[in-house]
Amino acid sequence: MDSREFFYRLGRIIYKIDNHYSDIAKSENVKQNLLWILYALNDGEKHTQKQISEEWDLPLTTINTIVKDLEKNCFVILEKIKGKKRELNIVLTERGKEFAQKALKDLYKKELQVFVEIKERAESLICDLENFESVLSRVFNYE
Helix, strand or coil: CCHHHHHHHHHHHHHHHHHHHHHHHHHCCCCHHHHHHHHHHCCCCCEEHHHHHHHHCCCHHHHHHHHHHHHHCCCEEEEECCCCCCCEEEEECHHHHHHHHHHHHHHHHHHHHHHHHHHHHHHHHHHHHHHHHHHHHHHHHHC
């Protein structure tokens, strides 16, 4: 396999994986970016828009728009962070937790099914992908 074939096959695989998540979002009648933000927020931790942007590689403007809508619908509250003037923690309300669980329930179920099948290779797969992304970041951003 040469580099062109490798990246061609990789691109197809990534696109197909992304489409599975897109299909879940559509089946739950939510936009895909909203699904990812709910996914990020539903881990029980507090997150800022900046953290979500950096961890999920979503534009701050997209996150801000979605968070404002979530706040308007009482799904999240924004909490001040001691010592920070502009950053706020985004916290799911009880209503928001119910909304997130409903939107993510089928996704979590399917992810568990996939995980059961790849469990023995899961850690290795994640390490390989993290290393691959690190090399991509270095090459794409610094050359």
